[in-house]
Amino acid sequence: MTEVLKxxxxxxxxxxxxxxxxxxxxxxxxxxxxCTVDNVDPGANLARSEAPSREEAESAAxxxxxxxxxxxxxxx
Amino acid sequence: MAxxxxxxxxxxxxxxxxxxxxxxxxxxxxDVDTKAYDEGHVEGAIGWNWQSQLCDTVxxxxxxxxxxxxxxxxxxxxxxxxxxxxxxxxxxxxxxALWQLKIFGHKDARIMNGGRKKWIEEGRPLSxxxxxxxxxxxxxxxxxxxxxxxxxxxxxxxxxxxAALVDVRxxxxxxxxxxxxxxxxxxxxxxxxxxxxxSIPWGxxxxxxxxxxxxxxLKKMYESAGVTPDKEVIAYCRIGERSSLSxxxxxxxxxxxxxxNYDGSWTEWGNLVNAPIAKxxxx
Numbered sequence: 370m371t372e373v374l375k376x377x378x379x380x381x382x383x384x385x386x387x388x389x390x391x392x393x394x395x396x397x398x399x400x401x402x403x404c405t406v407d408n409v410d411p412g413a414n415l416a417r418s419e420a421p422s423r424e425e426a427e428s429a430a431x432x433x434x435x436x437x438x439x440x441x442x443x444x445x
Numbered sequence: 446m447a448x449x450x451x452x453x454x455x456x457x458x459x460x461x462x463x464x465x466x467x468x469x470x471x472x473x474x475x476d477v478d479t480k481a482y483d484e485g486h487v488e489g490a491i492g493w494n495w496q497s498q499l500c501d502t503v504x505x506x507x508x509x510x511x512x513x514x515x516x517x518x519x520x521x522x523x524x525x526x527x528x529x530x531x532x533x534x535x536x537x538x539x540x541x542a543l544w545q546l547k548i549f550g551h552k553d554a555r556i557m558n559g560g561r562k563k564w565i566e567e568g569r570p571l572s573x574x575x576x577x578x579x580x581x582x583x584x585x586x587x588x589x590x591x592x593x594x595x596x597x598x599x600x601x602x603x604x605x606x607x608a609a610l611v612d613v614r615x616x617x618x619x620x621x622x623x624x625x626x627x628x629x630x631x632x633x634x635x636x637x638x639x640x641x642x643x644s645i646p647w648g649x650x651x652x653x654x655x656x657x658x659x660x661x662x663l664k665k666m667y668e669s670a671g672v673t674p675d676k677e678v679i680a681y682c683r684i685g686e687r688s689s690l691s692x693x694x695x696x697x698x699x700x701x702x703x704x705x706n707y708d709g710s711w712t713e714w715g716n717l718v719n720a721p722i723a724k725x726x727x728x
Contacts (some may be wrong), residue, residue, distance in 0.1 A: 372573040373488055376565045389627040398485055398571060405478065408627040410615045411687060412534050414478035415628045422659065438627035444621045444636035 450700025520579025
């Protein structure tokens, strides 16, 4: 039997991470919260996380995104 | 839909809700984030992975014809199936998938306007677990490379100013300030853009909710940058997926007659020895 769930309580915000912007999107799906973090421009996903609370999901995804964005290469 | 030249290539989220179980319709999700499908997807949608299923995994190329036939057959798709594609990031890789389906001659492929983002924003249901269908038989044609640009023709177009080149990357990638989008690994040895290319970032094609802008707005935007239907147009980005979205807009929504996607894009050009490169904000 396929489980069908409705996404609820979607929230979006943009924060600065050093020189770059990140967009944090989170919503509840079934018992858990899903959080994804992208790099705003062009909007590519950097990290995702799933946890029982929004805070836990966001914290884990932002931590991963921070690690990735720190590797951004600028021109010589 | 919004006076597009070929409005039949777009369907709304409402349409998908109503038709997702039609026997001749197959909904397919293709995301940048390859784990998004597993989190939840449109009920009945198949998931395709762009990194392992929509490319040649040995050499850098689009999916080989025999592998596409196998993928479609195993997805329960035959030559008469209406394929509805959607995905994250306002349909970047959905357009990439559609571009490849067109290279191999699939007649009826459409994009769900707004993609995964709009579906979730509207609180529409997501299904867990993969969808499975009985295999069908698919026979591809082509490849039709009239919608694909390779390095040599892009170089000639730049050198002879023979085509309108459209760089759809972010302004910082275009100017050469950064070598790839913040946090992303695929990179290049040099930053900048192809000489003569206009900067029209892909995101300018879309509204805040992920849907495409109206035909009038899109027409104004491209024409004001000198990208007019009388010219051959070559769109490029970093690896060819963002530019497939702009290719889709120019070819189908605006109906430009000669539009190609240069999928080698900046990860090819920016790694070449002795290739001409322009830096800064001007073409």
